Amino acid sequence: MTGLGLWSGLLQAVLVVGGSPLLVGLMRQVRARLQGRAGPGVLQPWRHLRKLGRREPVAPRGTSEVFRAAPVLLVSTTLVVAVVAPFVSTSSAFGPVADLFAVVALLALGAVGLALAGIDTGTAFGGMGASRAMTILALVEPTLLVAVFALSVPVGSTSLTAIVGSTLHDPERVISPGSLLAGVALLVVVVAETGRLPVDNPSTHLELTMVHEATVLEYAGPDLALVELGTAMRLSVYLGLLVNLFVPWGAATSPGVVALLVGTAAFATKVALVGAALAVAEVFLAKLRLFRVPELLAGSFLLALLAVTAAAFL
Amino acid sequence: MLAALALTAALLHLVGHAAFKTLLFLAAGSVLHATGTRDLDALGGLRPAMPLTTAAFGLGALAASALPPGTAFVSEWVLLQSLVHGLPAPGVATSVVLPVAVAAVALTAGLAVATFVKAFGIGFLARPRSDAAATARESPPTMIAGMALAGFACVGLAVGPTLVLPALGRVAAGLSRSEVPVTGATTIELTGIAAALSPMGLVLALTAAAVLVVGLPRMLLAHRTRRQARLWDCGAGPLSSRMEYTATSFAEPLARVFDNVLQPVQDVDVTHHRESRYLVQAVEYRRRVPDRVERRLYGPVLAAAAAWGRAGRRLADGSVHRYLGYGFATLCALLVLLVGIR
Amino acid sequence: MTDALRIQLIDVAAGTLLLTAVLVLWRRELSVIIRVYTVQGVALAGIAAVLAVDEGSAELGAVALGVLVLRAGVLPAVLRRALAGAGPERRITRPLVNVAASLLAAAVLTLLAFAVSQPLVDLAPSATTRAVPIGMALVLIGFFVLVTRRRALSQLIGFLLMDNGITAVGFLTTAGVGLVVEAGVALDVLLVVLVLQVLTSRMRDVFGRTDLDELRELHD
Numbered sequence: 001m002t003g004l005g006l007w008s009g010l011l012q013a014v015l016v017v018g019g020s021p022l023l024v025g026l027m028r029q030v031r032a033r034l035q036g037r038a039g040p041g042v043l044q045p046w047r048h049l050r051k052l053g054r055r056e057p058v059a060p061r062g063t064s065e066v067f068r069a070a071p072v073l074l075v076s077t078t079l080v081v082a083v084v085a086p087f088v089s090t091s092s093a094f095g096p097v098a099d100l101f102a103v104v105a106l107l108a109l110g111a112v113g114l115a116l117a118g119i120d121t122g123t124a125f126g127g128m129g130a131s132r133a134m135t136i137l138a139l140v141e142p143t144l145l146v147a148v149f150a151l152s153v154p155v156g157s158t159s160l161t162a163i164v165g166s167t168l169h170d171p172e173r174v175i176s177p178g179s180l181l182a183g184v185a186l187l188v189v190v191v192a193e194t195g196r197l198p199v200d201n202p203s204t205h206l207e208l209t210m211v212h213e214a215t216v217l218e219y220a221g222p223d224l225a226l227v228e229l230g231t232a233m234r235l236s237v238y239l240g241l242l243v244n245l246f247v248p249w250g251a252a253t254s255p256g257v258v259a260l261l262v263g264t265a266a267f268a269t270k271v272a273l274v275g276a277a278l279a280v281a282e283v284f285l286a287k288l289r290l291f292r293v294p295e296l297l298a299g300s301f302l303l304a305l306l307a308v309t310a311a312a313f314l
Numbered sequence: 315m316l317a318a319l320a321l322t323a324a325l326l327h328l329v330g331h332a333a334f335k336t337l338l339f340l341a342a343g344s345v346l347h348a349t350g351t352r353d354l355d356a357l358g359g360l361r362p363a364m365p366l367t368t369a370a371f372g373l374g375a376l377a378a379s380a381l382p383p384g385t386a387f388v389s390e391w392v393l394l395q396s397l398v399h400g401l402p403a404p405g406v407a408t409s410v411v412l413p414v415a416v417a418a419v420a421l422t423a424g425l426a427v428a429t430f431v432k433a434f435g436i437g438f439l440a441r442p443r444s445d446a447a448a449t450a451r452e453s454p455p456t457m458i459a460g461m462a463l464a465g466f467a468c469v470g471l472a473v474g475p476t477l478v479l480p481a482l483g484r485v486a487a488g489l490s491r492s493e494v495p496v497t498g499a500t501t502i503e504l505t506g507i508a509a510a511l512s513p514m515g516l517v518l519a520l521t522a523a524a525v526l527v528v529g530l531p532r533m534l535l536a537h538r539t540r541r542q543a544r545l546w547d548c549g550a551g552p553l554s555s556r557m558e559y560t561a562t563s564f565a566e567p568l569a570r571v572f573d574n575v576l577q578p579v580q581d582v583d584v585t586h587h588r589e590s591r592y593l594v595q596a597v598e599y600r601r602r603v604p605d606r607v608e609r610r611l612y613g614p615v616l617a618a619a620a621a622w623g624r625a626g627r628r629l630a631d632g633s634v635h636r637y638l639g640y641g642f643a644t645l646c647a648l649l650v651l652l653v654g655i656r
Numbered sequence: 657m658t659d660a661l662r663i664q665l666i667d668v669a670a671g672t673l674l675l676t677a678v679l680v681l682w683r684r685e686l687s688v689i690i691r692v693y694t695v696q697g698v699a700l701a702g703i704a705a706v707l708a709v710d711e712g713s714a715e716l717g718a719v720a721l722g723v724l725v726l727r728a729g730v731l732p733a734v735l736r737r738a739l740a741g742a743g744p745e746r747r748i749t750r751p752l753v754n755v756a757a758s759l760l761a762a763a764v765l766t767l768l769a770f771a772v773s774q775p776l777v778d779l780a781p782s783a784t785t786r787a788v789p790i791g792m793a794l795v796l797i798g799f800f801v802l803v804t805r806r807r808a809l810s811q812l813i814g815f816l817l818m819d820n821g822i823t824a825v826g827f828l829t830t831a832g833v834g835l836v837v838e839a840g841v842a843l844d845v846l847l848v849v850l851v852l853q854v855l856t857s858r859m860r861d862v863f864g865r866t867d868l869d870e871l872r873e874l875h876d
Contacts, residue, residue: 053531053535054535056538056540056541057538057539057540057541058540058541058542058543059540059541059542059543060542060543060544060545061542061543061544061545062359062440062441062545064361064362064439066361066439072524072527072528073524075523075527076520076523076524076526076527077520077523079523079526079527080516080519080520080523083519083523084519094512094515094519095510096501096502096510096511096512096515097511097512097515097516097519099391099509099510099511101390101391101394102382102391102511102516105380105381105382105387106382106516106520108381108427109381109382112379112381112427112431115431115435116431116434116435116439119431119435119436119439119440119559119564120435120439120440121440121545122358122359122439122440122441122545122553122555122558123545123546123547123553123557123558124557124558124559125546126440126559127440127558127559127563127564128559130431130435130559130564131559131563131564131565131566131567132567134427134428134431134432134564134568135428135567135568135571137424137427137428138421138424138425138427138428138568139424139571140424141420141421141423141424141427142417142418142420142421142424144420145394145416145417145419145420145423146413146416146417146420149397149398149401149412149413149416152398153398153401156399156507156508157507157508157509158394158395158398158509159508159509159510162508175664176667177667177670177671180671181671217546218545218546220543222531222535226527226531290567291567291570291571294571294756295682295754295755295756295759297756298755298756298757298759298760299678299682299759301417301759301760301763302678302759302760302762302763302766303678305413305414305417305763305766305767306674306763306766308401308409308412308413309409309413309766309767309770311401312401312409312413406770406771406774407771409770409771410767410768410770410771413767414767571756574754574757
C-alpha cells in the first residue's frame, strides 16, 4: 500500500462513478450522430439518474431482500474493482485484491446478484433474463481465464499492477502475436459481459432479444438508478481493464499532482476513445441470435487458446 | 514446488468441500423435511417461510460457486496460480495440457455459478410452484443448529483461509519434498510466485463499498418509505406461479448449447380436434435428459459385475463334495504350477 | 531489411494465415469464405516475398509473384464463377459439425500442430521455422474442412487450405523449393480446381445440388 496507490484509488473511484454515465452518454451520442439523429447530449444519463433518484422507492410484491440487495452488490463490487485496479497510476490502492482472477470473479459476483434478483421477481421476464445471462456468463468464463493466462505468461504473475507495470517497461510486447490474440479475445469477452451488441442489445425492449434488460425490468426509482449506474460503471471498468492491460501509457508511475493529473486525463481519454470506437462498430452490427452467441464465444476461446500457445511456443 | 502448490489447492478444496457440502446437504435436508419433495421444479418461494434455511443455502451456494468471498474461490485461485505458472516448465505436453486444464477449470467454475444460481434462485426465491412449497414451515432448532455449525465453518474458511492454508502447505510440502508453498497471516502469499490474495481484505473492501453505496444516497436524498407495487404482468391480470421460470426452463439454453453432449430426448404430440385437422386440441411436450455417463459407463460396468456374480453363484450350489472338490483341484493345480515353473 | 522487421512481417503473415483459416470455419456465407481465402493467398505471397527480399533471390521473388497471381487472383475468380452458377439460395454452407464444435476442434488441431512440429522447429530455431507449426495447423484445419463440409465448393476450399498450408511449410523450412517445382504444383492445383468445378456443375445438372452425400446414390 503506497501513497501513489491510495491517491490513485481515490481518484479512480471519483472518476469511474462520475465518468461512467458520461461514457454511456458519449456512446449513445456517437450512435445517434451516425444514425442521423441529433442525440440527447452526453449529460443525458446523469439527468436520467437524477430524475430516478428523486422518485419514491418501490418494492414489487413478493420480492425479498435479494431483490433490494442486488443493485447495492452490483455497484459495490464494481466500485471495489474501480478502486484497486491500476487505472490512473501503475500502483494499486490495495495490492492483494488487485489480482486479475480476483477482479474478474468480483465482477461476476455483481452479475450473479442481478440474475438472482431477476429470478426473485417471479416473472417470466426475470427468469428468462437470468437464465440467458447465466448461460452467457458460464460460456464466457473459459475464454476469460485463458486470456488472463496468456497475459500473465510473459510477466510471470497475474497481479494487475505487475502486468501493467511490465507492459509499460516493455512496449514491444503489446504487438507480439500472443498479446494481440489475447486482446481480441478479451474484447469479445468485454462485449459479452457488459451486454453490448452483438451479444445483447442495451436499448431493446423486446422480450425475444432481451438479456440484461429482462433481469432488471422490475426495478424503479432509486434502485433503477443504482442498477443503471452500476451497469455503466461495469462498462467503464471493463474498458479500463482492457485499455490498461494493452496500452498503459500515460499512467502515473510516481506520486505527484502533475503525474496523477496526466494519468487521469490519459485514462479518461483512452476509455472514451475505445468506447466511441465500440459505439461506431455497434452501428454496423445486428444482435446475434442467442444460440449463435456460443459460436462467437467459441471463436474467442480459440483466439485465447492460440494466444497462450503463441506465448508458450513463440 | 508447483506440485506442492497444486496439492495444497486440492487439500484446501477438500476442507472447503467438507464445510460447504455439509451445509448444502443439511439445508437440502431441511427443505425436504419441510416440503417432502426434492423436485426443484415444484419448489420456490421458501424464503418468507424458511428464512434461516434460505440463508444457509445461500451461504453454501456462494461458497460452492467459486465466487469471492467464498471458500471455493480461494482454492480455485491457488489452483489457477499453480496451473498458470507451470507453463515455463519444459516439455510440449505441459504447454498443451495446461491451457486446456485452465479452460476446463474455468468452464467448471462458470457452470457451477449457473447451477447454484438455479438451485438457490429457483428453489428459494420467487413464488411457490406447488402447494407443498407454499405450506412449508421452518425446520426445528436442532436442524438449524447443524446448519449453523457448518455455516460458521464456511464463513471462517472464506474470511480466514490463512488459518488452515500454511498447515495444508506443510503437509503438501512434506509429501512432495519441497519448500512450504503458501505463507502469510492474513494475505495468502505464494513462495516463488509474485501473486498475493487477501480474502479478509476483499471482504472488508466489499463491506466498506456496500456501506458507502447504501449510505451516500441516504445522506444526499430525502429518505422515503418503500411503497409496495404490483409486478409488471403485461396488463393481463395477476401473474400465476405457472408463468414463472422453472429449473428446467432456466437450464434450457445451456442444455441446448451442450446438445451434442447431453443428447436430450424430446417429442411433441399434437392432438387435433375430431372435426378439423386444423384445430389443435392439445399439445403434449416431453423432454428427458438421460444420463449418458450412467448409461454408457456405469451401465456396462454394472452389467459386467452382475454377470460375474451370476457366474459365481453357479459355482456355489450347496454341495459339500463340490466345495471339497474345489479345494482339491486348486491344490493339484498349484502343484502342477510348481512343477511347471521349476 | 532489418532483422526485427523481418520477424515482425513473418509473424504478421503467419498470424493472418491462421486467422483466415479460422474464419473459413467460422463464416457460413460462401462469398465471404472466398474473400477470406483471397486474403490468405495474399498473406502466403507475403511470406514468400519477405523471404525473397531477405535472401535477395530473384527466383523466389518470381515464385512470390506466381503465388499472388494464382492464389489471390485466378483461384478466387474460378471459385466465384462456380458460386455465381450455383444460384442465390445455395450460397450458405451447412456443415456436418456445428460451428462452435468445429472452432473448438480447430483449437485442438492447432495445439496438436504445435506439439507435433516442435521437434522440427528445434532442429533449426529461427524466426521462419518458428512459424512452421502455423503451416501445419493450416494443413490440419484444411483437412478438417474437407471432412466436415457438405457442399462441393466448400470442400474445394478445404483442399485449397491444405495446399496453402503445405506451401507455407515448404517456404518456411526450405525457403522455397525452386521455381520449376513450384510452378508444377501450381499448375496441378489449378487443374484440380478446374476439374472439380466442372464436376460441381455436372453434379448440379444431374442432382440439382452439390451436396456430396448425393454421390452415395451412385453406389446403389
